[in-house]
Amino acid sequence: MIQEDTGTSEILTRSEAAAFIRVSEKTLGEMARTRRIPSQKVGREWRFLRSALEDWLVGKGVRDDNRLIETTGHEQPATAEAFVQYALPISDFRDTAFSENHERTLHRWTPWIAGFSGSFVAGVLEGVRRERHRLRVLDPFAGVGTTLIEALKYECDATGFEINPYAALACKTKAQAAHYDADILAATLDRFEEYGEEKLSLDERAMSLPPQGFSSRVPFFSPKVERQVLACQDFIAQETTDWVTDLFQVAFGAVMVSFSNYSYEPSLGTRAGAGKPNIDHADVFSIVKRKLREMHEDIVTFQGWMRKHKRMPQATVYPLSYLDHAQRVRPNSIDVLITSPPYLNNYHYVRNTRPHLFWLGMVHTTSDLKTIEHKSFGQFWQTVRSGPEIALRPHLPHLGEQLQDLRARHAEKGTYGGRGWANYAATYFNDCQLFCALTRTRMRPGGKVVVVIGNNILQGLEFQTDKLFAEIAEQEGFEIVALHEVRKKRTGNSIVNSSVRNGTVTQRTRLYETAVELRAP
Numbered sequence: 433m434i435q436e437d438t439g440t441s442e443i444l445t446r447s448e449a450a451a452f453i454r455v456s457e458k459t460l461g462e463m464a465r466t467r468r469i470p471s472q473k474v475g476r477e478w479r480f481l482r483s484a485l486e487d488w489l490v491g492k493g494v495r496d497d498n499r500l501i502e503t504t505g506h507e508q509p510a511t512a513e514a515f516v517q518y519a520l521p522i523s524d525f526r527d528t529a530f531s532e533n534h535e536r537t538l539h540r541w542t543p544w545i546a547g548f549s550g551s552f553v554a555g556v557l558e559g560v561r562r563e564r565h566r567l568r569v570l571d572p573f574a575g576v577g578t579t580l581i582e583a584l585k586y587e588c589d590a591t592g593f594e595i596n597p598y599a600a601l602a603c604k605t606k607a608q609a610a611h612y613d614a615d616i617l618a619a620t621l622d623r624f625e626e627y628g629e630e631k632l633s634l635d636e637r638a639m640s641l642p643p644q645g646f647s648s649r650v651p652f653f654s655p656k657v658e659r660q661v662l663a664c665q666d667f668i669a670q671e672t673t674d675w676v677t678d679l680f681q682v683a684f685g686a687v688m689v690s691f692s693n694y695s696y697e698p699s700l701g702t703r704a705g706a707g708k709p710n711i712d713h714a715d716v717f718s719i720v721k722r723k724l725r726e727m728h729e730d731i732v733t734f735q736g737w738m739r740k741h742k743r744m745p746q747a748t749v750y751p752l753s754y755l756d757h758a759q760r761v762r763p764n765s766i767d768v769l770i771t772s773p774p775y776l777n778n779y780h781y782v783r784n785t786r787p788h789l790f791w792l793g794m795v796h797t798t799s800d801l802k803t804i805e806h807k808s809f810g811q812f813w814q815t816v817r818s819g820p821e822i823a824l825r826p827h828l829p830h831l832g833e834q835l836q837d838l839r840a841r842h843a844e845k846g847t848y849g850g851r852g853w854a855n856y857a858a859t860y861f862n863d864c865q866l867f868c869a870l871t872r873t874r875m876r877p878g879g880k881v882v883v884v885i886g887n888n889i890l891q892g893l894e895f896q897t898d899k900l901f902a903e904i905a906e907q908e909g910f911e912i913v914a915l916h917e918v919r920k921k922r923t924g925n926s927i928v929n930s931s932v933r934n935g936t937v938t939q940r941t942r943l944y945e946t947a948v949e950l951r952a953p
């Protein structure tokens with residue numbers, strides 16, 4: 433069990449749970465009542481499982497706005513019938529906040545900085561469904577699969593590309609959830625439980641070893657935790673059914689940071705750095721098992737929904753860069769594209785999943801990570817800051833001037849000043865252009881494209897990335913239908929070198945999120 437400074441009991445009262453997650457009792461009570469936090473009513477009192485709160489916090493920790501909660505008003509459907517009601521059109525463009533995904537079937541498996549929620553995607557699909565019956569949906573930056581899952585629920589065929597192997601695995605396992613044998617999974621979970629009890633009581637040395645190429649500033653797991661992690665990995669390694677192995681890997685990946693000496697704030701850093709104690713003891717088997725039980729429950733629910741369809745929709749996930757492999761999608765075949773690319777905020781998906789990638793055996797060396805970084809949309813400031821000036825390819829004179837302004841800022845800092853950031857921004861907008869050019873050829877004429885994207889601040893300069901993206905899309909032949917401001921406020925603590933940090937402007941710039949709606953030519 434995880435040791436924390438609010439005592440050691442696994443079951444917490446409202447006041448203990450409020451202290452644990454550092455909110456007022458009133459706020460916590462409200463969250464429990466509106467089912468936005470894992471909780472149970474016992475008589476007239478609320479009770480909270482410490483480990484469930486830990487899991488929930490891990491999910492919350494990787495969001496890019498760092499707000500505790502977000503009300504969307506769209507609750508998770510518990511049954512197929514409820515799903516039908518939920519699917520009734522509310523509005524095409526709903527709140528994009530990912531937080532609601534933490535409690536929803538399949539979406540809740542893996543936290544990810546997502547750009548949007550399941551109900552946002554559902555709203556878009558609901559709007560299109562009236563136009564055409566069977567749809568082909570594409571998400572070129574699929575993350576952990578929000579678009580794909582919603583597409584399947586709406587009986588659409590779905591295709592996704594995702595460059596991060598851990599996210600791609602999560603996306604694939606969810607997208608294939610209709611095809612698993614839930615009984616086999618349940619039986620494997622029982623064996624996992626017995627295995628854990630036996631292994632730990634025998635005090636045997638595990639066969640698995642920590643990943644060789646992985647280094648961390650402090651030991652990633654404390655010794656007692658690591659022993660259990662390796663025993664858990666022994667179990668996974670001996671599994672012979674591929675989809676079962678995948679589910680175990682996803683479950684392990686989803687919870688591994690919660691029993692490590694690291695946390696998300698929202699980037700990966702040591703717990704000590706965040707003022708939290710290290711985790712010396714944790715019941716790893718129970719935590720992984722609980723995650724898997726949740727996944728099992730969701731698989732059963734999802735299969736119930738899928739059985740209502742006349743035809744089982746197909747899902748394909750490519751663990752590849754869309755920019756290099758878009759041609760795998762048939763030309764003129766996509767009816768709807770719903771996506772959220774990485775933002776121009778240098779949020780480092782690759783670095784933030786280093787532990788997952790190494791401990792799940794998806795990368796072995798730092799150069800494996802570099803390969804992913806260089807193929808990522810927009811790359812990262814770290815990968816492009818040095819070297820010669822990167823020229824802007826889209827013909828947007830006002831953006832060109834802004835980049836010159838950026839380039840001139842903090843010249844004394846060399847590549848760490850405006851020069852490096854201008855290279856990053858130019859790479860980003862060049863990739864926006866490449867994305868639009870590729871996408872144009874994959875969309876059916878008149879197809880709908882919805883790209884959720886936010887504005888950003890680099891070295892004190894605001895980039896209205898949504899408007900710039902729309903202009904680039906228009907130059908590539910798309911018609912701009914509308915720019916919907918789907919979130920009015922996004923507090924960007926992952927924004928690097930913001931105006932606030934540089935003190936170049938006195939007023940804080942409002943960060944927002946826009947759904948750019950386009951029509952394919």
Ligand SMILES: C[S@@+](CC[C@H](N)C(=O)[O-])C[C@H]1O[C@@H](n2cnc3c(N)ncnc32)[C@H](O)[C@@H]1O
Pocket residue numbers: 544545546547548572573574575576577578579593594595596599752753754755771772773774775781807808809
């Ligand atoms: C904002 S996230 C999208 C998350 C997604 N909407 C979800 O619900 O999980 C952007 C994703 O793009 C992925 N990505 C970056 N470059 C890519 C590329 N060239 N091809 C495919 N995916 C890429 C990142 O790994 C990240 O998961």
